[in-house]
Amino acid sequence: DGGITQSPKYLFRKEGQNVTLSCEQNLNHDAMYWYRQDPGQGLRLIYYSQIVNDFQKGDIAEGYSVSREKKESFPLTVTSAQKNPTAFYLCASSTPTGTGNTIYFGEGSWLTVV
Amino acid sequence: GNSVTQMEGPVTLSEEAFLTINCTYTATGYPSLFWYVQYPGEGLQLLLKATKADDKGSNKGFEATYRKETTSFHLEKGSVQVSDSAVYFCALSDQAAGNKLTFGGGTRVLVKP
Numbered sequence: 001d002g003g004i005t006q007s008p009k010y011l012f013r014k015e016g017q018n019v020t021l022s023c024e025q026n027l028n029h030d031a032m033y034w035y036r037q038d039p040g041q042g043l044r045l046i047y048y049s050q051i052v053n054d055f056q057k058g059d060i061a062e063g064y065s066v067s068r069e070k071k072e073s074f075p076l077t078v079t080s081a082q083k084n085p086t087a088f089y090l091c092a093s094s095t096p097t098g099t100g101n102t103i104y105f106g107e108g109s110w111l112t113v114v
Numbered sequence: 115g116n117s118v119t120q121m122e123g124p125v126t127l128s129e130e131a132f133l134t135i136n137c138t139y140t141a142t143g144y145p146s147l148f149w150y151v152q153y154p155g156e157g158l159q160l161l162l163k164a165t166k167a168d169d170k171g172s173n174k175g176f177e178a179t180y181r182k183e184t185t186s187f188h189l190e191k192g193s194v195q196v197s198d199s200a201v202y203f204c205a206l207s208d209q210a211a212g213n214k215l216t217f218g219g220g221t222r223v224l225v226k227p
Binding site: 058 | 146148150155156157158159160163203207213214215217218219220222
C-alpha cells in the first residue's frame with residue numbers, strides 16, 4: 001500500500017544526545033515536510049523539501065537538521081541544541097505544484113527526553 | 115504572513131447534535147483550504163478541502179464552504195456520532211508561499227453517547 005512510514009513510533013532520548021527520526025514515502029511525491037506538535041497545540045513547520053538535494057527552514061528549524069538524498073526519504077535529526085525536544089513529530093509529503101495539492105501525513109513519532 | 119484562526123475547544127456535544135467549528139484565515143495569495151482530523155495518538159487525515167471561492171468540500175457527512183468575502187471555512191456536520199470525537203484542524207495552503215500548510219490551533223471535539 002502507498003503511504004508514509006515514520007519510525008520509530010516511540011523514542012526516548014537522554015539529554016545531550018542526537019536522535020534521528022525516519023520518514024519514508026512511496027507515493028512518488030516530490031515535496032516532504034516535518035512538523036512538530038506539542039500537547040494541545042497546533043502544528044509548526046520545522047523543515048521542508050520541494051526536491052531532492054534541496055530543503056528550506058520552516059518556522060522552528062533551530063536545533064534540527066534534515067537531509068534529502070533520495071526522493072523517498074527525509075530523515076529529521078533532533079540535535080542536542082534543541083532545548084525542548086519532547087513532542088510529537090509528523091512527517092508529510094505532497095506534490096508541490098499547482099493549487100489544492102493535498103499534503104498526506106504519516107502516523108507520527110513521539111520523542112521524549114529523559 | 116498567512117494565518118489560520120479556529121475556535122478553541124473543547125467542544126462537547128451529545129450524539130446526533132449539530133456541530134460547527136469556525137475557521138477564519140488571512141492569506142496574501144489565493145489559498146486552498148483544508149480540514150484535517152486527528153484521532154488520539156495518530157497522525158492527521160485529510161477530511162475535506164476546497165481550492166477556490168464558493169467551493170464546498172464534503173466527506174463523511176462533514177461540509178465546509180470556501181467564503182472569500184468573509185475569509186472563512188467553517189466546518190459543519192448535521193448529526194455527530196461518538197466516533198467523530200477527535201481534534202479538527204483548519205489549514206491553508208498558499209502557492210505563493212511554496213504550498214506549505216499553515217494550521218490553526220486545532221479544536222477538540224468530544225461526542226457523548
